[in-house]
Amino acid sequence: MQNTDDKLTSRNIKPTAMRELVLDILTEQKMAISLSDLEQKFHKSDKVTLYRTLKTFEEKKLIHSINDGSGAVKYALCKESCQCHPEDLHVHFFCLKCQHTFCLSDIPIPSISLPVNFSMENTNMVVKGICANCND
């Protein structure tokens, strides 16, 4: 198990104080969070710095982004082994009641056969419904 600093350097991200804080917060989360969610975890913070931190993390494949249709992109940590290749992708779940977005890390995105001459690079699959917490 690597510490925060190693997790950053192993993804070729320079470990600044800010980035360590952000990574620690992301590591604590049980669900995906948006930029505004992240901002609210700080007492004082600059949204743009957090924005660029998330961008850097995503670029270096430390986190991945999820478009759950809620209007704000959500982010969640990648597994250590993740390279964000098609085989690393998983299904996400958006709860219509609590509005939380979960990584269903164990559920790979099913591959589908596209029409002729269409090639795939990536897939975003979001199931919407009621999560276990909200189902009484």
Add this chain to the structure above:
Amino acid sequence: MQNTDDKLTSRNIKPTAMRELVLDILTEQKMAISLSDLEQKFHKSDKVTLYRTLKTFEEKKLIHSINDGSGAVKYALCKESCQCHPEDLHVHFFCLKCQHTFCLSDIPIPSISLPVNFSMENTNMVVKGICANCND
């Protein structure tokens, strides 16, 4: 085959001039279009009216919306038989080159088995890649 007016009334939408125009434009499209795309098909138009027209159409299940991650929601006509139930859902394709979004109407969204106590109501599945046109 119904005319524009009948298509509207059969979905319980009052057929105003505006709505007929919008439906005709939507019917012509080979791909899903955004609100701004729609706005640009008019010489003079009010974005809010178009916005509310699309909302009404979607509510009455004449069209469905697609969240392709491009930043703007896209819209496309439903099939005549569509009730927007899970069994009516299909996969969408977003071309990374031409940025167009296509309904893969013949490809149903594969059903997945969710973790215990999660229930599903709806699924958004967008495959990203290169479309047939762009694959030379």
Add this chain to the structure above:
DNA sequence: AAAGTTTATGCAACTGAATTGCAAATTAAT
């Protein structure tokens, strides 16, 4: 047909997410 009622439209204005420019601060390299 006229008057009244409901619904749709147009315009202005606002919100909130995402993004850019730039200067100051921090970090790395020489």
Add this chain to the structure above:
DNA sequence: ATTAATTTGCAATTCAGTTGCATAAACTTT
């Protein structure tokens, strides 16, 4: 220590989506 490269903070912008309200159009009732 000086210089160069990178990161951070603040101001400001863009753009999709949305609301409020007044006018216009479409229906209902007399």
